Structure formats: C-alpha cells, structure tokens
Amino acid sequence: MKSSKRWFWLGLAGVILLGLVLLAIAPVSNPRTQGSSFSRFPDGYGAWYAYMENQGVDIQRWQRPPEALMAEALMAEAPMAEATMVPMTLLQVMPPGVTPFIGTWNDWIAQGNTLIILGVSQPATEAVFSSQISSASGEVQIDTRRRRSPTLINNQDNLLGDRYGAVVWQQAIGEGQLIQASTPHLAANAYQDAPGNFAFLADLATRSGQTIWVDEYLHGYEQLTPEDEQAAGIISPRSWSMYLAETPWLLVVVQAIALTLALLWGFRRLGTPIALPTPVANNSEAYITALASVLRQAKSTGFVIEMVAKAERLQLQKQLGLGSSPVPDETLVATWAKQTGHTPNTLTRWLRLGQRAIASGRQSSSLSEQELVDWLQTTRKLRSDPPP
Structure with missing residues (x-):
C-alpha cells in the first residue's frame, strides 16, 4: 500500500514537472509577426508561402518600406522608364491593431499593380462564426462573423461571400486591382487541411500573372538599402563621414x-584646496602623561615631590651660575640675594620647605598641604623672576 502511494506521488510530481518544462520552452507568439510568411504559428503564412514555392510561382518577400515601392512607381511615370516598369502583386496580412492606409496606394495600384490586403x-454580422463558403477553388473555411455589407459593394466585385455580405471583394483602380478580405487568416497555417483556402488565395495572387511580393516589412522584418536608411534618418557606418561633416563643431x-568650466567650478568653489596639517606627535608630553598616570595609580606622590624639589633647586643653581654640582645652602642663598637684590629670607624658607618636601617623599608625610602649596607658589615666583 505504501509503495503504491509513493509511486502515485512520484508520478504526479513528474507530470507537474513536465508541464512546467513545456510551459517554459513553449514559443511565444509576437502579435506583430501574426500573418508573417516567416511564422510557423497557426496565424502565420509560412505554409502558404511554401505551398506557392512548390507550385513554381514567382514569389518573394518584400522587406523594405512601402514608400520604396511607391517611389519606384513614380519614377516609372517618366517616358524612358515606362518600358522597364514591371507590374507586381503585393500581399499584406495586417497584424492585430494595424489599420491599412489604402488611399496612399491608389497611385501605385492605378499603374497596373495589384494590392491584396487581408484583415480589413x-x-x-449575424453570420455564424465558422462557415464553409463555396468557390471555384473549393470550399473555403471562414472563421469570422465580419462581412462587407452588400449595400457598400456597388462598383466592387464580391469574390467570396454569402447572404450576409462579402468576405473577399475586389475593386478596380485605374489599370490595377485592390483586393480586400475581412479576415487576416484566409490562408493561415491553421488551414493547411482546409480544401480550398490555400488554393483560393493562390488564385487571387496569380490571376494577374505578376510577380508576387509578400510584405514582411509590415511584420518587423527589415532588409534596408542605403537609400532606405537615408530616407528613414538611419546613419549607417558608410555615412559617418557625412554625419561628421554636418556636425556643428562650433556648438560642440x-x-x-562650458562643461569643463562647470566641472572646475564644482571642484574649486572656494579656491585652491588647503591640505590639513599633519599633527606633530609630542613624545615628551605623552611620556610625562603616561608616567604621571602610572605614579598616581601606584600612589607614589612622595617620589614625585622629591624629583620636583631636586630639579627646581638644580635649575635655580644653574641660573645663578653655580654649575650643576651641589653647593651649600648658604652659598646658594648669598649668591641669589646678591644677584636679585631680594632679602635672603624668601629663598631660605623655600630651601627649608624643599628639604621637608624631599623628606616627606621618603617618609609618609611631614609637609602639610598648605605648606606644599606655599612652596609651589614660591617656586613659580622664582621661575618668573630669574636673576639678571
């Protein structure tokens, strides 16, 4: 029982996976290519084009703008060109949403050409959607309710139709013919097995005995000549020299x-950029700060006081010119009083407090905080009033 369920789920998963793969690889039809003789989709005309080639019919694909056909027709109006002008038949299968501009073709048709437009x-009408309409080529399968009203036919020939109206009709313009059909799928690939569809369209296209051209430019297939590119404003590699010659270089x-000035203004709005000065590292200050932090953490205040007292005495001794070797206090006091003109009491008291400060550094504390402050103030005063 478990084995059968497992195979069921595996089979279901395989079917789903196969469906996803088929959806992924399935070709997608482009609306513009509907009716193209290059298309193998049901709405394409690739099978009918091959059918015509197998019949030995002179059929080709037109991949240039329609204006090129009209231009050739206008050139043929000259007396010297009339002998070389060969009438042709142009087949247009209109893609969805494209409306034919029939009036622009009147002059071209009047010169003896034939224009067949499918999908006008x-x-x-009230006709059934799918119907079989008899013709000289056999039963033609028609899948549309659209008909040309009998009241509008007048000077036109009903080539294929029923009591509801014409599906295919013909109108003479000058020496040429305009043939129109209300369905774009008259001989589409989907009607390969229909008895008369391919043959009916083949009869329409070949009855004038002209070369048949299938308009593929209408479906996006282009094979332009240099003249076509120039008319359409397309610059080909061959015309670069002409393009450069026509370029207004002064404006460029x-x-x-202007662009260069704007860039310079953007980068130098306030003048020449000033580089930031590189800070100079003060190693002595950093060393003193680090040492003070260590001594404070170690609670070595006495050691600091001793070092400061000795350094200040030595500094004063050097200022008095007594050298760096220790001298007696009496000599230091007498020399200082003589050079500065001050009473010796100030220096004597300073020396005594310094000795006590040194003693307090070696012991616990024999110098009060106020005495230490007085000694430091006297030290600052001695520094600010050095001997001459």
Missing part, C-alpha cells in the same frame, strides 16, 4: 568648454 476591419566646442 468590417462590422460583425562651446558646450565642451
């Missing part, structure tokens, strides 16, 4: 200068 929009140079 017409109003829907002015714009380049």
Whole structure:
C-alpha cells in the first residue's frame, strides 16, 4: 500500500514537472509577426508561402518600406522608364491593431499593380462564426462573423461571400486591382487541411500573372538599402563621414568648454584646496602623561615631590651660575640675594620647605598641604623672576 502511494506521488510530481518544462520552452507568439510568411504559428503564412514555392510561382518577400515601392512607381511615370516598369502583386496580412492606409496606394495600384490586403476591419454580422463558403477553388473555411455589407459593394466585385455580405471583394483602380478580405487568416497555417483556402488565395495572387511580393516589412522584418536608411534618418557606418561633416563643431566646442568650466567650478568653489596639517606627535608630553598616570595609580606622590624639589633647586643653581654640582645652602642663598637684590629670607624658607618636601617623599608625610602649596607658589615666583 505504501509503495503504491509513493509511486502515485512520484508520478504526479513528474507530470507537474513536465508541464512546467513545456510551459517554459513553449514559443511565444509576437502579435506583430501574426500573418508573417516567416511564422510557423497557426496565424502565420509560412505554409502558404511554401505551398506557392512548390507550385513554381514567382514569389518573394518584400522587406523594405512601402514608400520604396511607391517611389519606384513614380519614377516609372517618366517616358524612358515606362518600358522597364514591371507590374507586381503585393500581399499584406495586417497584424492585430494595424489599420491599412489604402488611399496612399491608389497611385501605385492605378499603374497596373495589384494590392491584396487581408484583415480589413468590417462590422460583425449575424453570420455564424465558422462557415464553409463555396468557390471555384473549393470550399473555403471562414472563421469570422465580419462581412462587407452588400449595400457598400456597388462598383466592387464580391469574390467570396454569402447572404450576409462579402468576405473577399475586389475593386478596380485605374489599370490595377485592390483586393480586400475581412479576415487576416484566409490562408493561415491553421488551414493547411482546409480544401480550398490555400488554393483560393493562390488564385487571387496569380490571376494577374505578376510577380508576387509578400510584405514582411509590415511584420518587423527589415532588409534596408542605403537609400532606405537615408530616407528613414538611419546613419549607417558608410555615412559617418557625412554625419561628421554636418556636425556643428562650433556648438560642440562651446558646450565642451562650458562643461569643463562647470566641472572646475564644482571642484574649486572656494579656491585652491588647503591640505590639513599633519599633527606633530609630542613624545615628551605623552611620556610625562603616561608616567604621571602610572605614579598616581601606584600612589607614589612622595617620589614625585622629591624629583620636583631636586630639579627646581638644580635649575635655580644653574641660573645663578653655580654649575650643576651641589653647593651649600648658604652659598646658594648669598649668591641669589646678591644677584636679585631680594632679602635672603624668601629663598631660605623655600630651601627649608624643599628639604621637608624631599623628606616627606621618603617618609609618609611631614609637609602639610598648605605648606606644599606655599612652596609651589614660591617656586613659580622664582621661575618668573630669574636673576639678571
């Protein structure tokens, strides 16, 4: 029982995976290519084009703008060109949403050419959607309710239709013919097995005995000549020299200068950039700060006082010119009083407090805080009033 369930779920997963793969690789139809003789989709005309080639019909694909056909027709109006002008048949299968501009072709048709347009929009009628309509080529399968109203036919020929109206009709313009159909799928790939669809369109295209051209430019397939590119404003590699020759270089140079000035102004709005000075590291100050922090953590206040007292006495001795060797206090006091003109009591008291400060550094504390402050103030005064 468990084995059968497992195979069921595996099979279901395989079917789902296969469906996803098929969806992923399935070709997607482009609306613009509907009706193209390059298309193998049901709405394409690739099978009918191959059918015509197998019949030995002179059929080709037109991949240039329609204006090129009209231009050739206008050139053929000259007396010397009339002998070389060969009438042709142009087949246009309109993609969805594209409306043919029939009026622009009137002059071209009047010169003896034939234009076949499949997919000319017409109003829907009460006809059934799918119907078989008899023709000289056999039963033609028609899947549309759209018909050309009989009241609008007048000077037009109904080539294929029923009591609801014409599906295919023809109108003479000058020496040429305009053939229109309300369905774009008259001989699409989907009707390969229909008895008369391919043959009916083949009869329409070949009855004039002209070369048949299938308009592929209408479906996005282009094979432009240099003249077509120039007319469309397309610059080909061959025309770069012409493009450069026509370029207003003065305007380009002015714009380049303006852009350069704007960039310079953007980077130098306040003048020449000033580099920030690199801070100079004071190693002595850093060493003193670090040492003071260590001594404070070790509670070595006495050691600091002793070092300061000895250093200040030696500094004063050097200022008095007594050298760096220790001298008696009497000599130091007498020399100081003589050089500064002050009474010796100030220096005598300072020396005594210094000795007590040194003694307090070696012992616990024999110098009060006020006495230490007085000694430091006297030290500052001696520094600010050195001997001459």
